[in-house]
Amino acid sequence: MDNYLKDMALFVEVVKAKGFRGAAEAVGIPNSTLSRRISSLEKTIGLRLLHRTTRKIELTEAGQIYFERCKRIVDEARLAHEQLGEMLEQPSGVLRVSLPVDFAVTYLAPLIAEFAGLYPGISFDFDLTPRRVDLVSEPFDVAIRMGESENSQLIARPLASLTPYLYASPGYLERSGHPNGPADLECHECMSVIKGSSWTLRHGKQTYTVPISGRFSINSVGMIRRLATLDMGIILMPQEIVADELLAGALLPIMPGWHGSPMPVYAMTETRLLPAKTQRFLEFLRKRLGTEPR
Secondary structure: OHHHHHHHHHHHHHHHHOOHHHHHHHHOOOHHHHHHHHHHHHHHHOOOOEEEOOOOEEEOHHHHHHHHHHHHHHHHHHHHHHHHHHHHHOOOEEEEEEOOHHHHHHHHHHHHHHHHHHOOOEEEEEEOOOOOOOOOOOOOOEEEEEOOOOOOOOEEEEEEEEOEEEEEOHHHHHHHOOOOOHHHHHHOOEEEOOOOOEEEEEEOOEEEEEEOOOOOEOOOHHHHHHHHHOOOOEEEEEOOOOHHHHHHOOOEEEOOOOEOOOEEEEEEEOOOOOOHHHHHHHHHHHHHHOOOOO
């Protein structure tokens, strides 16, 4: 059907140019190719559309009727294409997104404000809760997630990779001392979001697994980050999550040569066929978070 529409458009160009040569120059294809395409179109519909002579072409009676219909169809198709282009350039509607709370508040908020300024036609409905929304049964366009993907039935698009480092407050370090290596962490209060977990730390080619036996195990990144600023222990988090605390001096980096495993950030969608508003949002995040060339 797509090729048939293209041949209709070529037929319209031939009639408007009153010949194959002018039409061929206008559409940028060889004269002989254009002639074959029109002959093929005539065979497809079973009608003679043009009287050809060495000097000019003339529409047959059937060709005149067909031309008027083709011109209307082609004009409507071009208008629809232009409108679609405008919609893609300036998409509109409500963008419904599920976001991880702390990452969204600390790191994504300035990017979202920038995106909102670029696309004034889009309004936003954000869900900042720890729960994993159901993209199939709930009306969300996209969910931003951190960590490994848990649902293979959904489409995961990588956005960034965040590397966690070790941080503690000046008060904690003054009271408990500075750890000099991974083994020293076993004698420190280390706070984790996973109960009974361990930290796998890397320094170049070295790898060391530290068992975590601190007093706090909390399923809230924000709460653990806050407790760290209150001198309660050491945390392992991406710099992007604790940027404000580092800037204020409430947390300090420790053992800077060591880091945890990179944490993927990805966008989950139910389908690969996305509306323009969602496409633009994901393209913007990929560019700003570093998975596309700037």
